[in-house]
């Protein structure tokens with residue numbers, strides 16, 4: 001059952017935009033801290049469900065298990081997933097008990113059930129966040145795609161909000177081509193494709209590239225993985241030192257936001273494959289089903305005679321039937337439509353698209369909180385991950401539950 005707004009214009013204390021892993025983590029942490037807040041928030045997501053985009057992405061790429069270990073999940077108790085997995089130990093994958101996709105989904109459903117959140121997602125997209133003044137305090141009016149209006153005292157933005165990152169050459173293709181022949185990884189759904197005998201060029205050296213390659217080969221395709229630099233092999237997308245004081249102490253002590261931004265970029269350092277997937281890909285490479293092209297960058301692609309002709313900086317030329325861009329996403333608050341009016345009313349310093357938030361991940365001067373990759377200047381390079389969601393919960397929950405941490409009344413914003 002989905003939530004419905006009682007009237008076209010209604011009010012809530014806390015509006016959480018998005019119902020992904022970040023939002024679920026926040027809500028579970030919030031209710032753990034103060035169960036009386038149970039009827040004081042609304043979560044809004046176009047799917048009307050928790051974790052729908054996560055499930056879609058794992059299913060579309062046929063990902064067998066998570067990259068992060070079993071301690072990372074939305075429940076406040078770090079051991080809850082391990083306990084849930086008792087009797088299902090074959091669904092925890094080496095080397096560090098990486099939860100299987102089905103196990104993780106079942107666990108998240110259990111979190112939703114235990115915290116009685118089944119019917120707490122309002123099915124709608126938020127199309128506008130408008131800061132307004134109400135009795136001398138800043139409030140927000142959310143506009144939903146249904147036309148409904150919702151007033152909220154506090155707002156949490158947990159929309160994922162990564163923008164697809166496309167290489168320049170992809171914007172400059174002059175020939176007309178069938179749309180399905182050039183896709184960003186987030187637009188590929190392996191479940192819908194028949195690839196027998198096709199040649200697929202996958203651009204990018206992250207784990208997504210590896211998942212796509214394995215999936216396409218299983219469907220009978222021949223794959224070429226092209227990477228601008230050398231492929232990197234790492235267990236996790238950021239060093240585990242970023243989960244605790246080893247790196248975070250110095251990161252938090254860094255007062256220069258530009259410096260923090262470059263520390264984040266260095267730590268993520270482009271994409272990397274796990275050793276397990278590299279082993280699988282090398283096997284395919286030996287059997288001729290896969291080819292790696294490292295230190296190779298596309299300068300031009302043209303659709304000619306029903307296939308792609310691709311030219312690279314090193315002068316090499318390639319032909320293929322499909323190109324998939326596993327080139328990642330970029331977090332940029334300056335181009336996030338939902339933040340436009342917030343930024344106009346409460347101008348906030350931005351560093352390479354990331355807002356400078358306070359320690360509670362609050363937008364400067366108002367009660368709008370930001371989760372996920374956009375909170376990286378405070379949380380560090382794992383902000384977008386499950387571990388970052390926990391860190392965000394730890395920062396936001398005190399500000400939502402302690403009146404002493406609320407902002408003072410502000411000037412008029414409308």
Ligand SMILES: Cc1cc2nc3c(=O)[nH]c(=O)nc-3n(C[C@H](O)[C@H](O)[C@H](O)COP(=O)(O)OP(=O)(O)OC[C@H]3O[C@@H](n4cnc5c(N)ncnc54)[C@H](O)[C@@H]3O)c2cc1C
Pocket residue numbers: 017018019020021022023044045046047051052053054057058061063065066067068072124125126127158159160161208338371372373384385386387
């Ligand atoms: C393939 C893949 C595998 C990953 N594996 C791992 C892993 O193993 N471990 C790990 O820690 N991290 C992993 N991540 C990274 C990260 O944990 C996930 O991307 C995670 O889903 C991010 O959670 P989120 O809540 O920020 O975003 P999402 O899961 O994208 O959820 C955001 C929700 O907000 C909704 N929304 C967007 N705009 C609006 C709007 N205007 N109004 C209302 N709702 C809106 C969306 O519909 C969506 O449901 C992975 C990412 C990908 C892509």
